[in-house]
Amino acid sequence: MKNKKYWWMMLFILLFSTLLVACGNDEEEETTADNNNDPVETEDPQDNEPSTSRLTGAIHSAPTGLFNPIFYTETYENNILSFTHEALVSQNNNLEFIPQLAKDWETNEDQTEITFFLEEDVTWHDGEPFTAHDVVFTYKTIADPEYGPAGGVRTNFVEPLLGYEAYSSGETDEFVGVTADDDHTVTFHFEAPNVNPLYYSSFSIIPEHIFSDIAVADMPSASATLDPGEVIGTGPFAFTDMVEREQYILTSYENYWQGQPKIDEIVWRVVNHSVMTGLLQTGEVDFIADPEGIAAADYETVEGFGNITIVEQADFGYQLMGFKLNHRTSEDVENGVIDPDNWVENEKVADPLVRQAIAQAINRPGFVNGLLYGRGEVINSPIAPQFWAYTDDVNQNEYNPEAAMALLDEAGYVDVTGDGFRETPDGEEWVLNLDYPQGNELRERSAPIIQENLQEVGININLRQPKEFSAYAEELENDDNDMDLYLIGWSLSSTDPDPSGLWNTTAAYNFSRWNNPESVELLQKALAAPEAFEQDYRTAVYHDWQNLFTEDLPAVILYAQNKLYAYNDRLNGVDPLPYSFINNPHEWWIEE
Template sequence: MTDSRSLLPSRPASRRLVSSALAALAALATGVLLAGCTSAVGEQSATSGSGSQGPVEGGTLRVAATTDHVPASVFGQSSDVGNTLIGLVYDSLVEYPQDSLDAQPSLATSWEVAEDGRSITLQLRNDVTFHDGRPFTSEDVRFSIETFADPAWAVQVQRTAAAVIGFDTSDPHAITLEFAHPLSNILDLLDIVPIVDSESFPGLKEASTYNGTGPFRFTGWRPGTGMTFERNEDYWKGAPDLEAVDVSVVPDAQAQVAGLRSGQYDLALGVTPRDVETLAQDPKFDVHDFEGATQQQYLGFQLKNRDLQEVRLRQAIAYAVDRERIVEELYRGSAVASGLPWSPSSPAYDEEKGQTYARDVAKAQQLVAELGDVPTLPLQFAAGQPAGETIAQIVQANLEEIGLEVELKPTEFAQMYKQLVGAQFEGLWIFGHTYAQYTPATLTVSAFPFNAAHNASNFVDEQYRADSDASWKVADPASAEAEELFDRVNDHIVDNVWLTDLVTSHPRVVTTSAVHGIDYSKRTELLLDEAWKDQ
């Protein structure tokens, strides 16, 4: 199997000039439409704003985020602020579009996978520097992948990074990676891993320095309050238009909405779907949908809990949950209900099997009756998170209907993440996961809820691990062999139900109509290198 991509040589032209020219041409035709803006009113306002006809340089973008940075899990997609940090400060070797697995060049200009699938050779850009001015080289690629392979960082792609066992860095602008076995998800890894600087790494560990090659420089973190960034004037794609980004931690969704309305914030990451509907009707705001960067909410079962070791109880709970109610009440119809984890675009997506545990109260009650008395089950969820709180209340009501008592246990987000990594939940829990939009093997060998080697439920099954690992080692994830293995993995999830997925949604971000050009990575990170703001 081979795969090769290439970039045009030399430094790209300034995006500011290109964007201005394109904007002028578009204005002569039908007007400029903001990409990703789903509100009809918002689309109109995107061209009106302050009468702007194209990108404007300068200004600070003020962002309201729901969860604060967790330094110990900086690479773990563990918080809104942390994800924003990665998206602004760092680049990866390749970039996936939101809607496909067709990797595009980034810090790597081209690559080729060996015929036996046991190595990949990448050509690297020679015009990139870190924020401190040091040139980017192949040694930085080696260091970054080795960092992700270190279990101390608790990253969800640790097993894939650890399967890279050899590095040829003899050429500073090229690198060959050797694998322990063929890796169907090697490009996933190269998209997910941010390129970090080894020389300033101690500062990263202390959350005092984040030195990347990305469009914005880290300038400070105020724990519990927020994080600040300034533009990288030497960014290899051209300096961003925004002068700075100020991210504030605002856990309360209503406070985010109030801040948008009062002009305190320009962009809010945690607006509830109900408020999104309302704001979409107001010409002062725009709603941006990023459908390829999917996110899932799931209900987990701790198998160290003696009662939950009984698969019939887990099945009863899975049958009882009203996923469609969650879709309608919480997501206002902008989500997909399924008991399997995959995004609809995934090669492993199976609509029929995903409905195996479609709501069936009678069947759930029958299973509970077979079990007899079941003690009260603890149900943890992230405190202050509207999605977790709403889903927890719906699940509690659903389980009461089938004769199960649930004790709701709101838990601080950082503690939830710690329990996820350490597989330390007490009984039931509600949390989100991602990676379902990548090559399927990335989920089953990497994501904490599904990792066949060690997962948050403490579920152990040798056949599940064998099938997951086999799909990981099939070089072509689109092959018939891989498809058969994905089908078997789905059977394991359905039959053993150590967790049950609830809904798949995508980020919906609200901005004022003065904000343009924002984007989201497939990794669910906010991207602002092409963003600008009416002045």
């Protein structure tokens, strides 16, 4: 991928084109939802008449500015795209796939093909009809040879498709992985029987008529990606205006195919985390949702406001401290190449014993109890506990400074100069650089605690000044050559537990540059038919992979915090999903 500032986070990112996304719960306000995710109204004082009101949400960091589903890279942009763009399928509260732009689908006998039958009355925000050709165009763009160099990071959605390798390498100009059978029927063709066809076909769609004349390499800088009024989707709201780094305005799309939204305007305001709850109390902010919601420290305060509903649920994501195990060469960075054969090992954190010692020196339970006020948990695996594939029967790397020091001694890292800090086995100075971004209060508070924990066992930590997230993300992505430890958070896909998008060797988001052949083998094995059609088989393979992760340890999973969404009681129709506060926003309505 091209190393520009077209990057992200989720913190937590990532993932699923919905990616990277988030969490909520099944708590209901004025509506309930059946398994098809269709809201059933129980009371509406406005008798379903459209409201002429404005709803304001708060986020603590401004979006980087890529409002394009195939190029955005962080959750703040996804807060906007969740209102403006849609996919063929969505999910319900049970994480089952349900229709969205596709009203139905069928697979062939060996699951090498899945055919979707599309809704026929869908239009883009500029009035143009949505068709199967838009679906083909979206996936063809992601498979394009220029997609990665332009900054695209979602090739995992196209890699299993028929002919991907030939098309992405430039061997052929014909893309056969997704085909339009007619204007409202589209078929996905896979190289081999696929255990997750709905996952791979669940990416948000972009309009062909807007982007067809724009080279893939130019899409990230195109006005259709960057500018309000130019960003075109099929969702219930259009992105119409912004005051950059201050507020982002979404306007009701009157011809939305599921009915005009009942709220005219939704505004995202960028505000400091420390003042969010005060604005919620005064009514200047109506809701606080992704990426973090309200701070755990503010829970009781907000609960006491009396006019605010709090939704608490375990997050589909986690915070981590990663090890920069390898660095890409400057040439590969410049060319947007991720080639493990060219990686340069970071000797300072190359020993797994050292990484395990560092993990055991960090007081992770202290983060949960102190920073999260108990509203979260320590986890060891990068698979969400909500998934059937998760196991905690792995190497725990529990907080134990004495054991950490013993491991460091065993690895040959001892204090030979008497200054309290350990040297390398060769007697050289050993200093680890720890980098982290601004914008997330918990992460900013975690960094100096980690420094203190590690220095207590004799590890000299150079805690660098935090940087604005876009600058930090660029350094992280480009493998800044003196970065050893980094803090970040990921929002996981709710569609499948497969961790390949973050931890496969060549994954763009594998910022640790973890290169473990056994990991690659297990990740491939977990998706290989026919065995992988059995969930028990996949579960066993993923358990083996999680054990490997906690032993080789490319990152320390610090904690999974609970999401604490909060919204003013004047907002009705809220029905958060397990992974997102935003669900059927066209059904939201305001009681003044």
